[in-house]
Amino acid sequence: MTISEVSEKFGITQDTLRYYERIGLIPHVNRNKSGIRDYTEEDCNWIGFIKCMRSAGLPIEVLIEYVGLFQQGDETIKVRKGLLIEQRNQLMARIEEMKKTLNYLNHKIETYDQLVVVEQGLKREE
Template sequence: MISIREVTELTGLSAPTLRYYESEGLIPYVKRDESGRRLYDHEALECIRYVTLLKTTGMPISQIRKYVCLYKEGNSTISVRKSMLTNHKEEIENKMKELYSNLDKINYKLALYDILESQMNNTTIKI
């Protein structure tokens, strides 16, 4: 069992963020000592890491909360959780395709600028 301070050092998350995640039901496995201080075990740390991963991928808090609630219900919800992750994966892939398309357009424009600059400087571009 480790303290909230140790969890902040391990995860890079602030104590207020951890308390917020707990209050939102995203970290359901936080225990307390006799003084009411939070104590985190391996299961809580794994939950924090996965919630952070989902948040980083752009999954909304409401969806993460739903996912965690389903997880707590047990194996009977595996297919629903799998479906949620499949849908989220597809959304990420679509965003990535859009970003790559936009990046291609930027790279094309940069190549045009290289050509224009070389013409202005009377230099040839070597390929």
Template sequence: MNIKQVSEKYNIPSDTLRYWERIGALPSIVRNSSGYRDYDEEDEQWVYWTNCMRNAGVSIERIVEYIDLFKRGNGTILARKALLKEQLDVIVKHQTELQKMYDLLDDKIEHYEDQMLKYERKLKNPE
């Protein structure tokens, strides 16, 4: 699959795919005889994984770190697992914060007429 096809399939700009490869957030993509990137199934899995990690808020530096560890082989399995665990903890913390914001807004919407409108009127017309 060429870069345009991968870009369209995963809704990731071609420039982003090139950037990810250049900095090591994707393993090197094999080139065909004409010099164009030729993504195979494993490459696509890396694109999907990297995109998922970015969408989850994982920094590009952490992704590069993970891939560097991956390239070093099985001796880094525990380090890779620890890195993923740390990132999961960050996501859980963020998820908890989002849930608190959601609950606050949901409560405000639920009680808008009897609480918020009174409060807003008070702000407009201080006594």
């Protein structure tokens, strides 16, 4: 796949794809005879993984570390798993904080809804 096809498929700019490749998030991308990037299914799997992890809030540095560990081979499986567990725990904590924020927002909205009902009732009495 060309960079434009991959960009469209994942909703990521071509510049972002080049950046991810430059910093090592996407392991070596092959190029055709003309020097144009030729993304494989494996490359696309990495991009899907990165996009998912980034949308969950994982820092670029953590992903770079993970990819580097992956490239070192199976002897890093325990370390990679530990890294993912740590990130999952951090994500769960953020989700809990977001739930609290959502509950607070819902409470505020309900309070305003009650004020609107009271205000409308007063206007009817006039």
